[in-house]
Amino acid sequence: xxxxxxxxxxxxxxxxxxxxxxxxxxxxxxxxxxxxxxxxxxxxxxxxxxxxxxxxxxxxxxxxxxxxxxxxxxxxxxxxxxxxxxxxxxxxxxxxxxxxxxxxxxxxxxxxxxxxxxxxxxxxxxxxxxxxxxxxxxxxxxxxxxxxxxxxxxxxxxxxxxxxxxxxxxxxxxxxxxxxxxxxxxxxxxxxxxxxxxxxxxxxxxxxxxxxxxxxxxxxxxxxxxxxxxxxxxxxxxxxxxxxxxxxxxxxxxxxxxxxxxxxxxxxxxxxxxxxxxxxxxxxxxxxxxxxxxxxxxxxxxxxxxxxxxxxxxxxxxxxxxxxxxxxxxxxx
Ligand code: SF4
Numbered sequence: 511x512x513x514x515x516x517x518x519x520x521x522x523x524x525x526x527x528x529x530x531x532x533x534x535x536x537x538x539x540x541x542x543x544x545x546x547x548x549x550x551x552x553x554x555x556x557x558x559x560x561x562x563x564x565x566x567x568x569x570x571x572x573x574x575x576x577x578x579x580x581x582x583x584x585x586x587x588x589x590x591x592x593x594x595x596x597x598x599x600x601x602x603x604x605x606x607x608x609x610x611x612x613x614x615x616x617x618x619x620x621x622x623x624x625x626x627x628x629x630x631x632x633x634x635x636x637x638x639x640x641x642x643x644x645x646x647x648x649x650x651x652x653x654x655x656x657x658x659x660x661x662x663x664x665x666x667x668x669x670x671x672x673x674x675x676x677x678x679x680x681x682x683x684x685x686x687x688x689x690x691x692x693x694x695x696x697x698x699x700x701x702x703x704x705x706x707x708x709x710x711x712x713x714x715x716x717x718x719x720x721x722x723x724x725x726x727x728x729x730x731x732x733x734x735x736x737x738x739x740x741x742x743x744x745x746x747x748x749x750x751x752x753x754x755x756x757x758x759x760x761x762x763x764x765x766x767x768x769x770x771x772x773x774x775x776x777x778x779x780x781x782x783x784x785x786x787x788x789x790x791x792x793x794x795x796x797x798x799x800x801x802x803x804x805x806x807x808x809x810x811x812x813x814x815x816x817x818x819x820x821x822x823x824x825x826x827x828x829x830x831x832x833x834x835x836x837x838x839x840x841x842x843x
């Protein structure tokens with residue numbers, strides 16, 4: 511489940527069973543902010559199915575109760591026969607969105623509000639770099655900034671994590687946030703402290719302004735800790751990304767995301783990236799080697815798009831060769 515209240519479209523909302531996205535309605539003569547409701551998204555179990563809009567708006571204070579009713583519909587009517595069909599997406603596929611909305615309204619006990627306007631931006635924001643913060647209504651101090659640090663493939667050492675905590679205490683108010691793209695944000699930094707922060711040695715390892723290739727790199731756990739993994743996703747992704755960085759140094763590369771999953775379950779959300787990689791194993795002569803299937807131009811957000819299959823069984827040793835033309839020339843959608 512994903513809940514997003516801001517307009518930056520930084521969550522991959524459409525990949526989730528239940529998704530709440532920001533909206534508003536005029537109700538009883540007042541503008542009321544709340545959520546539009548989507549249901550039935552998934553990544554694994556047969557691939558990406560974007561969540562479907564239910565044409566329902568819910569007030570913030572009623573959102574938890576509405577989600578509980580959605581879960582109860584799945585509990586009462588969803589499939590129990592096979593683990594791979596135990597997803598809301600299959601119930602929607604079998605019974606349809608219209609039936610689901612009617613069933614939800616019946617359980618809700620009163621008419622549901624129709625959805626309000628979509629407020630999210632078309633493109634994702636990754637929160638890296640230096641960003642001015644919104645001022646809370648009761649805050650009257652100096653402008654504060656957030657600083658987003660790239661954690662390459664989301665892998666951080668204990669020393670680096672202690673270093674980030676130290677920076678948060680010295681420059682901010684001790685808070686640290688984590689992003690959907692596996693990176694770190696240090697919020698609440700006054701403007702006159704930004705220069706010193708960006709000179710800190712740790713920011714050479716966790717940069718604020720990485721290359722476009724590392725910037726959008728996201729990876730599932732891989733075989734470090736997941737027994738479903740077919741390959742070492744993080745190790746390969748980093749190796750390939752560094753090679754692509756080297757090959758494209760000095761060239762203008764349009765923003766892109768590269769997501770890698772170690773198996774069809776798709777925890778790395780490879781179906782919603784500019785370039786998606788799904789780990790596999792393939793035979794070369796007598797040898798079985800690490801490889802990846804390649805997908806392009808998948809998208810979540812207000813205009814979701816199922817990725818196109820581009821290449822199968824590319825040996826990881828040749829991935830940089832296969833991806834270089836895509837990184838340089840693939841039109842971004
Ligand atoms: S995508 Fe597969 S390998 Fe990666 S974390 Fe999920 S289940 Fe494990």
